[in-house]
Amino acid sequence: MRGAKALVRALEREGVRNTFGIIGGSIMPVFDEFLDSGLRHITMRHEQGAAHAADGYARVSGRPGVAITTSGPGATNLVTGIATAYMDSSPIVAITGQVPTYMVGKMAFQETDIIGVTKSITKWNYQIRKPDEVPRAVKMAFRIATLPRTGPVLLDFPKDAQTGEAEMDFDVDVEQLITPFRPPKLDACPEEVKKAVDMILSAERPVFIVGGGVVASGAGDEVLAIAEYLLIPIMATFMGKGAVPENHPLYVGNLGMHGKVAANKLLPETDLIIAVGMRWSDRTVSEFENFAPEAKIIHIDIDPKEVGKNVKVDLGIIGDAKRVLASIRREIMRRVQKREDWPWLRKVREFKERYREEIPEIDGNYLRPPEILRELRKLLPADAIVATEVGQNQMWVALYFPILKPRTFVTSGGLGTMGFGFPAAIGAKVAKPDRVVIDIAGDGSFMMSERELATAVSEKIPVIVLILNNSSLGMVAQWQRMFFRRRYVGTYIRNPDFDKLARVYGANGFRAETMDELIKAVREGMSSDVPTVIDVPIHPEDDVLPMVPPGEHITKVVTRY
Numbered sequence: 001m002r003g004a005k006a007l008v009r010a011l012e013r014e015g016v017r018n019t020f021g022i023i024g025g026s027i028m029p030v031f032d033e034f035l036d037s038g039l040r041h042i043t044m045r046h047e048q049g050a051a052h053a054a055d056g057y058a059r060v061s062g063r064p065g066v067a068i069t070t071s072g073p074g075a076t077n078l079v080t081g082i083a084t085a086y087m088d089s090s091p092i093v094a095i096t097g098q099v100p101t102y103m104v105g106k107m108a109f110q111e112t113d114i115i116g117v118t119k120s121i122t123k124w125n126y127q128i129r130k131p132d133e134v135p136r137a138v139k140m141a142f143r144i145a146t147l148p149r150t151g152p153v154l155l156d157f158p159k160d161a162q163t164g165e166a167e168m169d170f171d172v173d174v175e176q177l178i179t180p181f182r183p184p185k186l187d188a189c190p191e192e193v194k195k196a197v198d199m200i201l202s203a204e205r206p207v208f209i210v211g212g213g214v215v216a217s218g219a220g221d222e223v224l225a226i227a228e229y230l231l232i233p234i235m236a237t238f239m240g241k242g243a244v245p246e247n248h249p250l251y252v253g254n255l256g257m258h259g260k261v262a263a264n265k266l267l268p269e270t271d272l273i274i275a276v277g278m279r280w281s282d283r284t285v286s287e288f289e290n291f292a293p294e295a296k297i298i299h300i301d302i303d304p305k306e307v308g309k310n311v312k313v314d315l316g317i318i319g320d321a322k323r324v325l326a327s328i329r330r331e332i333m334r335r336v337q338k339r340e341d342w343p344w345l346r347k348v349r350e351f352k353e354r355y356r357e358e359i360p361e362i363d364g365n366y367l368r369p370p371e372i373l374r375e376l377r378k379l380l381p382a383d384a385i386v387a388t389e390v391g392q393n394q395m396w397v398a399l400y401f402p403i404l405k406p407r408t409f410v411t412s413g414g415l416g417t418m419g420f421g422f423p424a425a426i427g428a429k430v431a432k433p434d435r436v437v438i439d440i441a442g443d444g445s446f447m448m449s450e451r452e453l454a455t456a457v458s459e460k461i462p463v464i465v466l467i468l469n470n471s472s473l474g475m476v477a478q479w480q481r482m483f484f485r486r487r488y489v490g491t492y493i494r495n496p497d498f499d500k501l502a503r504v505y506g507a508n509g510f511r512a513e514t515m516d517e518l519i520k521a522v523r524e525g526m527s528s529d530v531p532t533v534i535d536v537p538i539h540p541e542d543d544v545l546p547m548v549p550p551g552e553h554i555t556k557v558v559t560r561y
Contacts, residue, residue, distance in 0.1 A: 003131035004029035004162040006170075007095070008037045010138035013170060016066055018042060018057065018430050020050040024070020026097030026110060029162040042430065042459050045451040047074050049423035051081020052449075054092040056424030058085070059410050060385055061431040064145045068095040072110030075156075076117065080417060083121040085152040087414025088239060089212060091145040092152045094118075100160040101129050118154050123181065125154040132166035140174045144181045148302040148320060150216060183302050186320040188327050195315055196274075196298055197331045203272035203296075205344045206232050209255065209284075212239030212413070213277015213301060213321050215406045220244045222325035223276065226332060231339045232274070233348045235263045237284045239413040240277070242403030252352060256284045257548045258395035261355035264546075264554045266348065270295045277301060277321045280310040281414070291554050300324050357399060357546065360560050366539040367515065369393075369468050373400040373440075375515060376466070379522050383408060384436040385428045389421040389445030392474040395544040397440050419448030425463045426456055436526050438464040443495050444473040453505040456531040464525040464532045467498055470540045478543045482561060492540070502533035511535045 001009070007030055011019070018040045023031045034041050044050040047069045054065030069078055075096040085092045099108040115125050124144045128137050141153045188196070200206060210223055220243045227234050227244075233252050234244055238259075244251060253260025255267060267273075267285075273295045278284070285291045288310050296314040299307050300321055307316035317324055359370050373396060380386075386401065387410040388394040394411055403409045410428055412420040425439040439446075446467055456463055470477075477491040502509030507530055510521035518536060525532030546557045 001168050002029070002163060002165050003128070003134050003157070005033045006131065006134040006168045007138065007157065007162070008033040008039065010135050010170065011066065012038060014138065014142045015063065019066040019068050020044055020053040020057075020427065021068035022047055022050060022070070022074060024074045024097060024110070026071035026099060026159050027068065027074075027157070029159065030068065030097070030157070042455065044423065044455050046449070047077030048081050048419070049449055049452045049455070051078045051092065051094065052084065052420050052423035053427035053430070054094075055081060055085045055090045056387060056410050056427030057431040058090050058092055059424070060407050060428045062407065064091040064093045064142055065427055066093045066095065070097040070110065071099055071114070072112045074110075075112055075114040079117060079121070082118055082152045082154065084412050084415045084417045084420060086121040088412065089150050089216060090152065091150040093141050093145055094152060094154040096154065096156050098127065098156045098158040101158045102160070104158065114154065114156050121152070122154050123151040125156070127156040127158065128161050129158060130166065131161050131164040132168060133161070135168055135170045136172045136174055139172065140177060143174060143178050147178065147181050148183050148216070183318070183320070184304060185318055186323055188317045188319050188324045192315070192317050193327045193331050196317065196328050197335065199272060199296060199298060199315065200230070200274065200328070200332065201336060205270045206272040206274060207267065207270045208232055208234040209237065209273055209275045209278055210234060210240040210243040211237040211276065211278025214240055214243040217277065217302070217321040218406070219276065219321035219325055220406050222322055222329060224248070226325065226329050229329070229332060229338050231342060231345045233266070233345070235267065237278045237281070238398055238411070241398065242406050242409040245404045246402035247404060252348060254398050255554070257286065257550070258398050258544055258546070259548070260399065261357065261546050261557050261559065262351045264548060264557050265355055266351045268292050268555055269347070273297045275299045276325065279306045285311070286548050286550070286552060286554050358559065360543070360545060362539050362542055364539050366542065367513070367518065367536055368542065369396040369538060370400040371515070372468070372518065372536065373397060375519065376522065377401055379519065380436055380438065384438065385410065385425070385432060387411065387421040387425040387428060387437070387439045389439065389441040390416045390418045391442045391445055392478065392544045393440050393442040393445070393468045395475070396468070399544070401440070418445040422446060422449045422463075422465060423452050425465070426452060426461050429461050429463050436464070438466060441465055441467045442474055443467055443469040443471060443498070444493060446498070447495065450501065453502060453507055453531060453533070457506040460529065462529050462531055464522065464534065466522070466534045467536060468538050469495065469498065469535055470538050470542065471495055472540055475544070477540070481541065481543070482549070498533055498535035502531070506530065508532040509535070513537060
């Protein structure tokens with residue numbers, strides 16, 4: 001069998017049904033095999049969009065998304081999308097064509113050392129140099145991508161390895177080969193469980209902080225079971241949004257630079273933090289010391305490199321969040337009765353009531369993003385998938401759009417990649433075609449990927465894009481107002497008429513200047529079989545508040561200036 005056919009066969013054996021990418025000279029033999037396969041290939045309009053679409057597919061499905069491109073610029077255009085997936089622990093499998101092995105290193109046409117380029121942003125990458133390596137390489141790629149901590153991998157496929165023939169063993173055993181990538185352990189030992197429960201039961205003001213690892217491991221139910229049994233409030237990192245329903249009475253809010261005021265103010269009052277599946281980023285606690293001076297910290301994470309890396313902890317437990325928390329829950333229930341009420345919970349309720357977000361007044365008759373998002377939450381079903389771009393739109397969603405189910409929130413957290421949301425929404429809709437999928441966008445970020453409207457139209461992928469349009473790179477402009485004495489440079493931009501642009505592509509296009517117009521457009525988008533773009537003009541100086549200025553203590557929340 002030719003190497004190209006073996007690759008397609010191996011993908012099918014891994015359960016792959018959809019791939020995202022762009023054809024080119026160095027990957028043509030593989031694409032030729034698609035015609036005789038059961039795979040659906042979705043031709044994106046830029047390779048970066050292919051990586052983001054594969055990422056969105058992975059985040060909502062829990063299965064690896066596949067991006068496939070040619071060599072040289074096709075491969076390097078994937079890099080930002082791979083780095084985005086790496087920062088957010090999203091399992092994608094990138095496959096790149098390459099010049100023939102006998103031309104590697106000779107600066108051949110469209111040759112790039114993509115193995116070297118992506119070494120620091122993949123869990124594993126490998127160049128397939130012989131056809132008979134294909135089944136093993138593909139099996140390893142999918143196993144490594146999905147082993148906790150999940151993440152992206154890359155296979156580089158020289159053209160002569162695609163066209164060459166060999167005997168293929170699709171039942172090859174790779175378990176020993178992937179041993180270095182296995183998590184050191186999945187379960188907490190009894191001593192760790194006992195110590196954790198001792199700390200939890202002796203605490204007077206404990207709090208959960210849940211991160212993206214809780215979503216990845218499906219540990220939300222275990223968090224809720226413990227929290228409800230002992231009446232422990234829950235906070236979330238940005239990537240932990242949706243790990244537990246945000247309308248739950250024990251949920252306080254997101255922490256961080258654009259977190260809920262109540263959560264940011266409450267954290268320093270705690271005496272125990274149970275941190276689960278989070279990496280203590282600078283956008284969560286702003287500074288790594290003294291954010292909660294009286295609190296001891298239990299940190300549960302699958303990745304031993306994260307425990308103690310940024311923040312000193314009192315008890316680190318390496319393991320799968322779901323399994324570790326299940327053990328802790330059993331021990332708690334064995335030792336104590338369910339709490340009915342206690343003073344700490346009353347204080348939490350007081351903070352939530354005292355620090356409700358207020359929308360600052362602004363001149364002009366514009367729709368306000370918080371009001372838009374609150375109305376949108378009423379319109380969308382609980383299981384609707386919401387993607388975001390990066391910037392003010394993203395932070396407004398963090399603050400004002402409650403996520404009610406895990407794996408229904410798709411955003412670029414660690415890398416903050418503009419242009420991510422729309423192609424990621426396309427990938428999410430391919431993974432979950434029966435769900436409503438909407439991208440909450442800013443005009444600047446949407447302009448980085450608007451070409452993918454052609455993809456969504458031609459492939460009949462009916463996502464909705466709602467653009468909060470302030471004709472600027474809004475978050476940067478906000479920082480220029482707050483920290484650079486309103487000295488604007490490079491932030492105010494001229495946009496096309498997005499509703500007309502959408503119609504040129506063959507999509508629905510609407511401009512909504514009133515709430516009634518917005519509601520009507522969203523409802524039409526939800527029932528349409530083509531993509532829908534809704535352009536919503538907002539005030540150019542409508543800022544995302546509250547905000548913790550960079551480097552300030554988490555309690556130094558700015559609500560107006």
